[in-house]
Amino acid sequence: MRHGQTIAPLVALALLAAGPAPAQTETDAADAPKSDELKAAERYTDCLRLAAQTPEKARGRARTWEAQGGGDPARHCLAVALLNDGQHTAAAKRLEELARTLDTDSGPLMRAEAMAQAGQAWLLAGELEKAETAHSKALNLNRDNAELWVDRAMVRFQRANYAGAVQDLNRAQSKAPDNAMVYVYRASALRHLDRLKAALEDAETAVELAPRNPEALLEKGILHRLQGDKDAARQAWTRLLEVAPTSPAAEAARTNLTQMKSKTDEG
Template sequence: MPFFLPMLLLAQAYDPEIEAVMNRSAKQKQEERAAAAAAVPAKAAAPAREDGRIPVPAKYAAPFQACLDQAIESPDAGVAFAQKWRIEGGSFYARHCMGFAYARAERWTPAIVAFQQAAEEAERSGEMAQSARLWAQAGNAALASGDAAKARDEFDAALARGLPDGLEKGEVHLDRARALVALGDGAGARDSIDVALEQAPRDPLGWLLSATLARRSGELPLAQAHIARSVQLSPDDASVALEEGNIAVLTGHEDIARSAWTRAVRLAPDAPAGKAAADNLSRLPASKTAG
């Protein structure tokens, strides 16, 4: 394999976590978080379920779901619903929905404030797990706004409130790692991503970010192992395929790199990952590309 190829790859400004991890759809992320809270009605003291969802008390479940539905249909209608419900006694669930509605509109500053206020109100009510979840929501809104430092602080606040072991804790550590990557703190990101992999081992994005961090730091055996896990969990993700190729070419497996990049182009030709993969393919020697 020509020496210049890995050097060109290492010089690229694009890395797959920019699209797949750092810039994960803000609306999708907020909807995932809201859906995790909008579970079946149950007693307020109900424990977390295996999927990480904490049931909403019956008193709040129906209006909370109605508020989320309004926000999805129209963010302004969701804000109005939440404001009225808050006055009528909607507790921190009303503020939670307000933050969700603002996030749907990509109005990140009021979304952060609403989630922070909801988290503080939940804590005053003794709902520490709910408070932790809402601090995490505030962190994702801050990350979507481009304020990685604030996001890190919000995720730290979420973890300080305590979450049970499992998927939810892992997701918060993954989000914290995203913020630390944006801040250029590779060592801190590695610490959080290692916890995320332990707590949420079936999240392919965790393995993708881990593989990319390992590649950046020159830990290629670790990068190979972790990208293989990400490919296993998400074989049709163009960003995963791109990183698989990046790691393969740096470890002398040009045939695997070509196959992975070709798959990335096929899966998402117009996305940043697909375009980066196409560019990488164009840098392969013409004779090999033709063969």
């Protein structure tokens, strides 16, 4: 699942752009220089690495590569560089265009991934409606990918469409029943719908699947507290502090524990 500004390479883009390499014997392969296919793949990888580390330099390199006929890999690298440079809207537009115009050999799955990445960029730009539209387009291309359902659920959650988020997470759960984070996200959405019993069941399932998952432990504690079981809440949050003391979830757990102690002292 996707978090922050991380955008993965579109698998095989460089290979598709370069076309098939000529057949070689084992001896030829040992002595021959790198094929155009391999060079393209390496250039794509290097460009994405630069986009993560020094995006302003990657922008210029990707534009030069595109002008030299770099095709889809160069265009994708440029979009990633823009995203990592904080130009989220420009990145989103480029990723949407890439999804529409990808080489037909890439197929619908790769176009779906590019459109999902556009959705992430729109989300970072604060354009929630456009983000949901992009993720819906991605799902129209590939409805069997659990991650894509989670992507749209996260946008729906931010739009306070908690029922819609639950629907998407139901689909994700049916396709990835062992993914703990699906249950964590659904537990949070159900909590916002005041369906606390079902939410706690999801949180407990998440902890069973991933006992050291900080988000699962945080959500479990929150739900126990909302249902009046302060001891169980304290146990969940204390466990979180033991297994992931420096995580963002741990900070939330410390705040909750402090608040709960203060209320107990006042009482």
